Each structure stands twice: as structure tokens, then as C-alpha cells.
Amino acid sequence: MSVKEWEPKIVAFLCHWCSYAAADLAGVSRFSYPPNVRIIRVPCSSRVNPQFVLRAFAEGADGVLVAGCHLGDCHYVKGNYYARRRLWVLQRLLEFVGMEPARFQVHWISGAEGAKFAETIKEMVDKVRILGPNRLFQEVKDICVG
Amino acid sequence: MDYRVITQEKLPLFLSALRQSFLLAAPVEEEGEVYFRLLEDPSQVYLGPRPSRVPPKIFFFPPTEPLLRYRREGEKWEVFSAEQDPRPLILFGLRPCDLQSLKALDAVFLASPPDPYYAARRENTLLLGISCPEVGPGCFCVTYGYSPTTSEGADLHFTLLGKFYLVEVLTPRGKKLVQDYASFFAGETAGALEAKQSKEASLLAKFVAPPQLTGVKEKLPSLYHDPYWEELAWRCLGCGICTFLCPTCHCFDIFDRGEEEGERLRCWDTCLFKEFTLHTSGHNPRASLSARLRNRFYHKLLYHYERYGVEGCVGCGRCVVFCPVNIDIREVMVEVRRRGSSGF
Amino acid sequence: MRGLTEALRELAYRLLREGEVELFLGYSWGTLPLVVRPCFATRPEQVEAFIFNPLCLPNLVKYLLRFEGRRVAVVVKKCELPSFRQLLADRNLERKKIRLVVAPCGGLLDPAKLQKEFSGQPLEFIADRGKEYVVRVGEEEKVLAKQLYLYPRCFSCPQKDEDLEPEDIRLEFSTSLPSLEVDPYAGVSYLEERPAEERREFWDRVFKRCIRCYACREVCPACSCHECCFDPPLPGWQRTVDWMSKAHWLPEIYQYHLTRALHVAGRCGECGECERVCPVKIPLMLLVKKLAKEIQSLPGVEPGILASYSPDDPEPH
Ligand code: SF4
Ligand code: SF4
Ligand code: SF4
Ligand code: SF4
Ligand code: FES
Numbered sequence: 148m149s150v151k152e153w154e155p156k157i158v159a160f161l162c163h164w165c166s167y168a169a170a171d172l173a174g175v176s177r178f179s180y181p182p183n184v185r186i187i188r189v190p191c192s193s194r195v196n197p198q199f200v201l202r203a204f205a206e207g208a209d210g211v212l213v214a215g216c217h218l219g220d221c222h223y224v225k226g227n228y229y230a231r232r233r234l235w236v237l238q239r240l241l242e243f244v245g246m247e248p249a250r251f252q253v254h255w256i257s258g259a260e261g262a263k264f265a266e267t268i269k270e271m272v273d274k275v276r277i278l279g280p281n282r283l284f285q286e287v288k289d290i291c292v293g
Numbered sequence: 294m295d296y297r298v299i300t301q302e303k304l305p306l307f308l309s310a311l312r313q314s315f316l317l318a319a320p321v322e323e324e325g326e327v328y329f330r331l332l333e334d335p336s337q338v339y340l341g342p343r344p345s346r347v348p349p350k351i352f353f354f355p356p357t358e359p360l361l362r363y364r365r366e367g368e369k370w371e372v373f374s375a376e377q378d379p380r381p382l383i384l385f386g387l388r389p390c391d392l393q394s395l396k397a398l399d400a401v402f403l404a405s406p407p408d409p410y411y412a413a414r415r416e417n418t419l420l421l422g423i424s425c426p427e428v429g430p431g432c433f434c435v436t437y438g439y440s441p442t443t444s445e446g447a448d449l450h451f452t453l454l455g456k457f458y459l460v461e462v463l464t465p466r467g468k469k470l471v472q473d474y475a476s477f478f479a480g481e482t483a484g485a486l487e488a489k490q491s492k493e494a495s496l497l498a499k500f501v502a503p504p505q506l507t508g509v510k511e512k513l514p515s516l517y518h519d520p521y522w523e524e525l526a527w528r529c530l531g532c533g534i535c536t537f538l539c540p541t542c543h544c545f546d547i548f549d550r551g552e553e554e555g556e557r558l559r560c561w562d563t564c565l566f567k568e569f570t571l572h573t574s575g576h577n578p579r580a581s582l583s584a585r586l587r588n589r590f591y592h593k594l595l596y597h598y599e600r601y602g603v604e605g606c607v608g609c610g611r612c613v614v615f616c617p618v619n620i621d622i623r624e625v626m627v628e629v630r631r632r633g634s635s636g637f
Numbered sequence: 638m639r640g641l642t643e644a645l646r647e648l649a650y651r652l653l654r655e656g657e658v659e660l661f662l663g664y665s666w667g668t669l670p671l672v673v674r675p676c677f678a679t680r681p682e683q684v685e686a687f688i689f690n691p692l693c694l695p696n697l698v699k700y701l702l703r704f705e706g707r708r709v710a711v712v713v714k715k716c717e718l719p720s721f722r723q724l725l726a727d728r729n730l731e732r733k734k735i736r737l738v739v740a741p742c743g744g745l746l747d748p749a750k751l752q753k754e755f756s757g758q759p760l761e762f763i764a765d766r767g768k769e770y771v772v773r774v775g776e777e778e779k780v781l782a783k784q785l786y787l788y789p790r791c792f793s794c795p796q797k798d799e800d801l802e803p804e805d806i807r808l809e810f811s812t813s814l815p816s817l818e819v820d821p822y823a824g825v826s827y828l829e830e831r832p833a834e835e836r837r838e839f840w841d842r843v844f845k846r847c848i849r850c851y852a853c854r855e856v857c858p859a860c861s862c863h864e865c866c867f868d869p870p871l872p873g874w875q876r877t878v879d880w881m882s883k884a885h886w887l888p889e890i891y892q893y894h895l896t897r898a899l900h901v902a903g904r905c906g907e908c909g910e911c912e913r914v915c916p917v918k919i920p921l922m923l924l925v926k927k928l929a930k931e932i933q934s935l936p937g938v939e940p941g942i943l944a945s946y947s948p949d950d951p952e953p954h
Pocket of ligand 5: 164
């Protein structure tokens with residue numbers, strides 16, 4: 148694929164109760180945001196097993212976003228607190244193996260914040276576009292393995 | 294057979310010259326351990342006593358082999374053949390056991406009908422063997438009737454004798470190579486053959502009590518239900534080291550990677566993993582680790598020979614040295630001879 | 638060491654003969670120079686094989702899973718107690734059936750360092766003399782300064798054996814580990830300070846060597862799941878949805894290693910077995926140490942850290 152036709156692919160895991168509603172609202176309110184994002188709805192941000200994030204990158208995502216309710220507003224009371232700790236640790240790990248921080252982001256976006264959702268996506272796409280395709284987890288088919 | 298010699302100084306120059314027209318892979322040190330790598334700088338070839346950790350079977354039977362690619366367009370599936378690197382490959386630094394191991398693999402993959410992927414890689418690769426400078430702590434090639442200087446299977450074979458290498462030219466392809474690169478070689482080999490023989494004798498003298506093969510095949514069947522396997526398996530981790538690093542192990546699994554678009558892959562598999570023999574029904578004929586470990590030794594020491602008439606183990610010692618809990622096939626052979634009886 | 642080995646054999650003999658345990662799990666010499674291996678005795682006459690010396694590297698506690706419900710005595714070193722406790726908690730093992738035999742360890746000897754220093758020469762371990770090891774190199778006996786040949790894990794030796802049960806046994810033998818001032822996270826900090834690009838190249842290079850033999854998982858006392866997420870639940874072609882394929886390619890290898898590091902984070906006892914068994918020498922302890930370091934910085938860390946939280950946790954970006 149030539150650099151010219153490359154478009155960042157962002158996978159966004161959105162909690163059903165807040166951030167998915169925000170995405171909906173952004174659509175209804177016609178806030179424009181780039182079409183590079185593939186949304187996956189999850190019941191709560193704490194449903195996001197770090198393996199989901201790793202798999203998204205392994206399958207070719209250039210960036211991954213996890214978004215949930217603001218702290219204190221989680222529909223399951225404490226879900227996003229659990230998610231916060233876990234995903235913070237995952238960020239440290241991904242950066243340790245050389246991933247650029249902007250590729251994996253976590254945001255709290257309420258159902259009323261359609262504009263914030265659009266803005267978050269826009270900023271993320273811009274940042275990932277500057278970084279270029281994700282090279283970590285990239286397939287290298289070398290004949291000298293092992 | 295034809296012979297040449299090449300001096301120690303000229304060997305890296307010869308390898309550099311080969312790099313101009315071939316992909317060239319050889320053992321090099323990476324973080325202190327020996328692996329086969331594409332050679333960037335011929336002065337980096339590792340010529341010391343340790344064999345490569347991962348055997349050269351990766352060049353013929355890679356851990357991951359794409360068999361075909363596919364893509365779905367609506368209702369239609371398109372299928373494409375997988376490409377192999379067409380550039381001819383030269384492997385330098387194959388040990389006598391590495392060369393012998395190809396006999397075992399050939400028996401599996403080149404039997405009619407031949408496996409086209411393996412066959413193409415074999416056809417596309419020249420084998421430059423080298424005699425071992427030392428006998429390692431796990432080595433038992435002598436058990437299988439060859440030695441640390443045996444050249445069988447190579448196109449060219451190098452043996453260091455003082456300051457020069459004796460080069461055995463074993464095949465027409467090897468012959469063509471020494472002709473094409475004639476300037477690196479000399480034809481004067483006086484005394485070299487005798488020197489190689491005495492080197493072989495001195496290496497052979499270094500084997501301390503290698504295991505005996507007589508009786509192993511005959512006695513194994515009587516031990517199938519012996520508690521020995523269970524006790525041995527207590528220690529075994531059930532990892533894939535001994536099989537993945539074995540130069541003759543060749544089991545694989547085939548599956549598709551990617552849903553709408555992807556590749557059908559053939560990947561290394563091992564009889565030590567519990568899902569290896571898992572049936573669709575959920576039944577697993579080798580559910581216990583002891584049954585799986587037993588299978589490995591039966592396959593290495595008996596089944597492979599029964600099926601192909603070629604030994605399934607070449608005595609390279611990799612499984613001996615790299616098993617994290619020291620399960621040693623040589624010890625197993627001794628135990629089999631001690632415990633078993635011939636016939637049923 | 639001879640006295641210690643004798644005491645160990647006597648103990649094993651007594652426990653087996655009197656039927657106090659059905660199995661005694663310890664160490665014996667292996668078939669290669671400097672190699673010690675796990676050894677299992679179920680009958681008193683088998684105890685002659687047991688030894689204990691600074692080459693007893695393996696952590697034996699995970700073997701307890703294979704003998705669940707049986708009365709077992711197991712030789713442990715102090716540094717293995719955290720992994721033992723974790724295994725006990727994770728798998729709810731019956732503590733009263735397990736007899737810990739805490740061996741007095743004065744620091745393990747790293748065979749790799751010896752082999753590197755004296756490559757090609759026959760090597761034989763002779764004695765542990767507190768500050769030094771005595772090793773026969775070729776024909777000659779050499780006295781070697783301990784800190785130069787110490788096994789990596791011993792640099793962070795906990796030197797404590799608390800929380801033992803009254804039935805557990807401490808073997809008495811005078812040993813000592815020279816005091817060592819080392820930063821257990823030195824390797825982690827070094828890598829953290831390299832540019833991101835260099836870190837990526839480093840991990841690409843080492844992970845490319847992974848043959849996916851899963852020895853690191855099989856040996857790990859924190860990896861005690863009945864069903865690991867990396868074991869395909871169905872045979873080959875029937876699999877449709879898997880965490881990942883069996884391909885030995887970087888996307889899969891990264892997924893495996895990062896997932897495993899996260900799964901054992903906070904439960905890893907840092908016994909270093911994953912790194913010891915890896916046949917292609919992947920520095921796996923860097924990953925778990927990195928996570929241990931980060932987790933220590935979290936507020937109110939409790940057991941099971943990733944399945945808990947604190948209102949004061951740091952914000953991800
Ligand atoms: S014999 Fe050794 S290398 Fe083989 S599976 Fe068992 S522990 Fe692993
Ligand atoms: S079974 Fe062991 S010694 Fe025999 S060829 Fe395989 S790795 Fe080498
Ligand atoms: S890798 Fe994870 S799922 Fe697998 S055994 Fe270890 S902790 Fe369990
Ligand atoms: S032990 Fe090493 S080679 Fe085997 S799976 Fe673990 S990291 Fe990979
Ligand atoms: S429900 Fe939205 S984060 Fe838990």
C-alpha cells in the first residue's frame with residue numbers, strides 16, 4: 148500500500164451507556180468527525196479486556212480508543228475504576244515495548260458530550276496520521292525464524 | 294569424489310562472493326547464542342563448537358508456511374497460490390547431524406506424492422556442511438553410525454585441518470559451485486584426506502559411553518504399558534522445546550488466518566501439547582502427559598524407522614541440552630534396553 | 638554441602654518411611670555437567686539420589702499441582718515462597734497436605750556465567766564457602782567470588798522465610814549471601830530510557846526468536862489456569878474464533894507475551910523460571926519486572942491488583 152492511500156484505522160471500544168450514546172448524539176447533531184473509526188459497542192468500559200486492545204492492534208489497527216462514562220457515573224458503579232487501573236497498566240506496557248502513546252487512548256465521555264466525542268476522534272486521527280501506520284505488531288516474514 | 298582446499302583467510306572472501314548471487318544463511322551469534330541468520334558480514338560466521346539452537350529445518354519446513362491466500366468478494370471466493378522467495382539459498386555451516394536430519398525429513402515430505410512447498414525449498418537450496426570442531430555434551434551421532442566429520446548429504450563439505458579446510462565436492466551442484474568460484478580454491482590436497490581421517494578418529498575418541506541402539510527398537514513394544522513413562526512424565530513440563538528444536542520433528546497443523554481475507558497456514562505443532570490429538574468429539578486419545586511423552590520417544594526411536602526405514606533421531610543432542618528439566622533421550626534408550634524384552 | 642545433602646536424604650527417608658508424605662520432591666544430578674534436575678521419590682530407597690547445592694535452579698512448587706490432594710514434601714528456596722503462596726491461593730491447594738522443606742540457600746551459581754568464562758573446559762561444582770564458590774575447572778580447583786557468578790534472581794534475594802506452618806521444616810546449615818547493593822529494576826530503567834524506536838527494535842528482535850513452545854507458561858507458577866486462553870478449545874480447521882492463530886509471526890507473538898505479562902502481573906513471584914527455560918533466551922523478566930515496577934507505584938495495591946482499583950489511581954491518557 149502506498150503512503151498516499153494509507154488512512155489511519157482506529158478501533159473504538161465505546162461503553163453502551165455513555166460514550167456510545169455520545170457517538171450517537173454526534174451523528175444526530177451532525178458534528179463531523181473523520182470516518183476512520185470502527186466502533187465496537189461494549190456494555191461498560193470494564194468489559195474491555197486488554198486482550199481486545201492487543202488483538203485490535205495485531206489485526207491491523209493503527210490506533211485504539213477506549214471510552215466510558217465519567218468516573219462516578221458508570222452504570223455498574225465501579226466498572227470504569229477497574230478499567231482505569233487496568234488500561235493504565237496496559238499503556239505502560241505498550242509504551243515499554245515501543246508503541247507511541249497516542250496510539251492507545253482512554254477517555255471518559257458522557258452521553259451528552261457529542262461534541263467532545265467528535266473532537267476526541269478528530270484529534271486522535273490527526274495524531275495517528277502524523278505517526279503513520281502502526282509498525283509494532285507488524286508482520287515480518289523472515290526466513291530466519293527462531 | 295572430488296576434493297579441493299581453501300585457506301582459512303579465503304573462506305570469508307568466498308562467502309562474500311557467494312552473497313553477490315545467492316541468499317546466504319549461516320550460524321551467527323545473537324546475544325551470545327547461536328542461530329542461523331542471513332549473513333550480512335561473512336566474518337561473523339560462528340565456527341565454534343556449539344550447534345545452532347534452532348535447527349536448519351526452518352529453511353525447508355518453516356514454523357509458518359502460507360499454503361495459499363484467499364479473499365471473498367460477495368459470494369465468490371478467490372484463491373491465490375502462496376509465493377516462495379525464488380532466490381536460490383545457500384546454507385553454510387550445517388553440521389553432520391543437520392545433514393543427516395534432512396534424510397529423515399525427506400523421507401516424510403518427498404515420499405510420493407511429494408510436498409511441493411518442501412520440495413521447492415529443498416531444490417532451491419545448496420547445502421554447505423562443516424565438520425564439528427568439538428564433541429558437545431549432548432552429542433551422540435556415533436550411536437547412529439556416523440561421525441562429527443561425516444559429509445553425507447552436503448553439496449560441499451568443509452573440514453578444518455590446521456590452517457586450511459579440506460573441501461569435499463559431493464554433488465554435481467557442488468562441483469559447479471567450486472568451478473564457478475574456482476579462484477578461491479586450490480586443487481592440491483596431498484595429505485588432507487589422511488589428516489581428516491585422523492581428525493575424525495580423535496573426535497570419535499571423545500565420546501564417553503554413547504548409548505547403544507541395539508535392542509531399542511525390538512524392546513520398545515514390550516514397554517508400552519510400563520510405569521516408566523508415567524514417572525518420566527512427572528518431571529516433563531509438556532512444553533514444545535524438544536520437538537520444535539528437534540531437526541527431524543515435522544508435525545504440523547493447518548488452519549486459516551483471517552475471515553474474509555487471509556492465508557491458509559501450515560504451522561509447527563507438537564505431540565507434547567494436549568490439543569495435538571484432540572478429536573472433534575472432545576475425546577483425546579493421548580489425554581495424559583505421560584502418553585504424549587511416550588509417543589515422542591516411540592516416534593523418535595521406533596515409528597519413524599518402521600514407517601520410512603530411516604532413523605527418526607540423528608543424535609544431535611538438542612533436546613538433551615535444551616530440555617529445561619533434563620529429560621535425556623540417551624538415558625531413555627539405556628532404560629529401554631535395561632527394562633524391555635524383545636518380542637511380546 | 639555434603640552435610641546438607643545427607644540431612645536432606647535422612648529427612649526424606651524418614652518422611653517416606655513413616656508414611657508422613659507419599660512423595661518427596663527435590664533435586665538430583667542430571668546427565669549433563671552442572672545440570673541439576675527435579676527428582677521425585679515415593680519410596681525410602683529412592684532418597685539416595687537427592688542433593689542440594691547452588692546449582693539447584695528449578696522452582697519445584699508448580700509440580701504440586703500434579704499431586705493435588707496427596708501428601709507431598711517439597712524442597713523450596715526462600716525466593717520461591719512468594720510463588721508458592723500465590724499458587725496456594727490461586728488453586729486453593731490444601732495447605733495441610735503440603736510440607737515445605739526450606740533449604741538453606743546461600744545464593745545460586747549461574748552455570749551460564751561459568752560456561753562463558755571457562756568455555757570448553759570440564760567443570761565440576763565442589764563447594765559453597767559463604768563468600769566464594771569452589772569449582773573444578775579442568776584439573777584445577779578455583780575459588781570464585783560469589784557476586785561474579787551469582788544467578789540473576791539471587792541479586793534480589795528476599796532472605797526471609799516467614800509464614801511457615803509448624804509442620805514445615807527448615808534445614809539448618811550455615812550459608813551466607815554476601816550483601817549486594819543492586820537495583821532490581823536496573824534493566825527495566827535502562828530500556829525505559831532508550832528511545833521508543835530502539836525499544837521496538839529490541840523487542841522485535843528478541844520476539845522474532847520465539848518458537849512458541851510455551852515452556853515459559855508451562856513452568857510458571859502464576860500460570861496455573863485449567864484452560865489457558867492460548868490453548869485452542871477445538872481442533873485445527875474447526876476453529877473459527879480464537880484469540881490468535883498458531884502462526885509464529887510477530888502479531889501473535891506480541892499478543893502472547895503482552896497478555897501473559899498482564900495475566901501474571903501482581904501475581905508473579907519473580908522466580909525467573911520463564912527466562913531460565915526459554916530455549917532462545919528471550920529476556921522475559923524485563924516484561925514482568927516492568928509491570929511490577931509500575932504496579933508498586935499504584936496507590937493501595939492489594940493482592941490481585943489488576944482486579945481491584947483505588948479512587949486515587951493515575952489517569953490513562
Ligand atoms: S521433555 Fe523437556 S523439552 Fe520436552 S516437553 Fe518435556 S520438559 Fe519440554
Ligand atoms: S530426538 Fe533429540 S537428539 Fe534426536 S534428533 Fe531430535 S533433538 Fe536431536
Ligand atoms: S497466559 Fe494467562 S490464561 Fe494462560 S495460563 Fe498464564 S495466566 Fe492463565
Ligand atoms: S519459552 Fe521462549 S521460545 Fe518458548 S514460548 Fe516462551 S518465550 Fe517463546
Ligand atoms: S457503564 Fe460506562 S463505563 Fe461502565
